[in-house]
Amino acid sequence: MAIHITAYQSRDTTETITLRNAAGESITLAGDDKIRIKIGRSGKTPLLDILGGTALNGTTLTNVNPATLSLYAASLAPSIIKPGVYDLEALVLDTADNNRLKHAESGVFVLIGTQLGQVGAS
Amino acid sequence: MIITAAESRLVLGLASSITDADRGLIELLLPQVNAAIRKIIHYDPEYKQHVEFYPQNEGQLRDVSGQWDSNGTVAYFQRNDHASLLQLAHLPVRSIEQLKADYNGGFGQKADTFGDDTVLAAGTDYWMDQLQAGMNMTGHVFSNTAWPVEPGTVKVTYYAGYTQLELAGRSEQDETDPETEADGTGFDAGGIKAAALKTMVHAFKHFKVMASGMNVNGTISGVLTGEHMGDYSYTKDLGLLKHGLDVAVPPSAVEDLEPFIHYGVMLL
Numbered sequence: 330m331a332i333h334i335t336a337y338q339s340r341d342t343t344e345t346i347t348l349r350n351a352a353g354e355s356i357t358l359a360g361d362d363k364i365r366i367k368i369g370r371s372g373k374t375p376l377l378d379i380l381g382g383t384a385l386n387g388t389t390l391t392n393v394n395p396a397t398l399s400l401y402a403a404s405l406a407p408s409i410i411k412p413g414v415y416d417l418e419a420l421v422l423d424t425a426d427n428n429r430l431k432h433a434e435s436g437v438f439v440l441i442g443t444q445l446g447q448v449g450a451s
Numbered sequence: 452m453i454i455t456a457a458e459s460r461l462v463l464g465l466a467s468s469i470t471d472a473d474r475g476l477i478e479l480l481l482p483q484v485n486a487a488i489r490k491i492i493h494y495d496p497e498y499k500q501h502v503e504f505y506p507q508n509e510g511q512l513r514d515v516s517g518q519w520d521s522n523g524t525v526a527y528f529q530r531n532d533h534a535s536l537l538q539l540a541h542l543p544v545r546s547i548e549q550l551k552a553d554y555n556g557g558f559g560q561k562a563d564t565f566g567d568d569t570v571l572a573a574g575t576d577y578w579m580d581q582l583q584a585g586m587n588m589t590g591h592v593f594s595n596t597a598w599p600v601e602p603g604t605v606k607v608t609y610y611a612g613y614t615q616l617e618l619a620g621r622s623e624q625d626e627t628d629p630e631t632e633a634d635g636t637g638f639d640a641g642g643i644k645a646a647a648l649k650t651m652v653h654a655f656k657h658f659k660v661m662a663s664g665m666n667v668n669g670t671i672s673g674v675l676t677g678e679h680m681g682d683y684s685y686t687k688d689l690g691l692l693k694h695g696l697d698v699a700v701p702p703s704a705v706e707d708l709e710p711f712i713h714y715g716v717m718l719l
Contacts, residue, residue: 369630370452371452376629409629413619414455416455436466437457437466439461
């Protein structure tokens with residue numbers, strides 16, 4: 330399996346993400362481990378860099394596996410990210426191992442364009 | 452890269468499930484697809500900064516007409532051939548950050564060259580061809596007088612290429628690109644991305660077919676090494692067939708690239 334998220338421009342989206350090891354088994358997180366998700370293009374600064382437990386423009390990510398990624402509309406505004414297909418990388422910040430950032434899974438993030446008007450706004 | 456791993460996975464039907472071997476193959480092919488596209492259009496189509504020295508070679512010396520110019524202490528002869536036109540290597544030129552001319556340039560390797568006193572003024576000493584603001588499709592930069600003809604005497608720092616939004620055919624004139632912060636142009640360079648994706652699919656499937664040892668007719672290629680008549684079976688040595696890797700741009704992709712080919716490279 331691989332992570333494949335479809336979201337919509339300036340709309341709230343909630344996704345459940347299961348991190349797996351090379352054998353396809355669900356990863357068990359230690360107490361203080363954090364999940365981090367980067368969305369963008371290889372070799373470039375991520376357009377979205379979400380750290381579990383830290384809100385980013387209202388977007389949140391839980392530090393449990395499976396994790397819940399709640400993308401808030403403001404994080405998907407056109408000024409931040411445009412409709413298109415982006416690389417997604419899920420990582421684990423392993424606190425027991427000197428906070429090393431470990432790759433967990435790569436995937437595809439698809440942002441679909443929407444009509445004007447943000448949720449809760451005009 | 453013109454295309455991403457995610458885009459490749461999507462067009463290959465591998466967005467939701469993919470093996471590590473296929474991830475590796477896509478990663479291997481991405482730069483090769485990029486190179487195959489660059490080879491046809493003759494420049495790097497991705498928006499980025501370039502620092503280059505011109506002229507890149509002696510050029511054609513058959514025309515010896517021209518005039519004398521001076522830097523205040525030394526007189527230099529300026530040939531007339533292409534003297535007022537400087538051809539840049541990458542397209543489209545979006546902005547020239549700095550342009551310097553130093554008759555003693557030596558491609559920036561000689562001591563005390565390209566100092567602040569060699570900076571030329573945009574709009575006064577030079578100006579560039581523009582289809583619209585920030586879109587110089589030819590790479591032509593014109594001098595008010597004449598460019599030095601000695602190789603490595605002009606140093607140009609400039610931005611060229613298409614933003615990811617333009618490559619995706621999604622650029623709007625009134626919207627800034629979040630990735631590059633370049634002003635929107637509304638220019639559609641989707642043909643380049645389309646060509647790259649077609650090339651990726653072609654190369655990926657070609658490799659998979661070769662790796663399986665199967666030819667285009669669906670039969671197994673290779674040297675017959677064993678055969679049994681009862682419960683018929685055969686074995687073949689696939690040998691080097693397994694290692695075939697051909698990143699060729701398919702004909703329809705070449706057609707997509709036609710409007711973006713840099714014919715001005717002949718002047719470099």
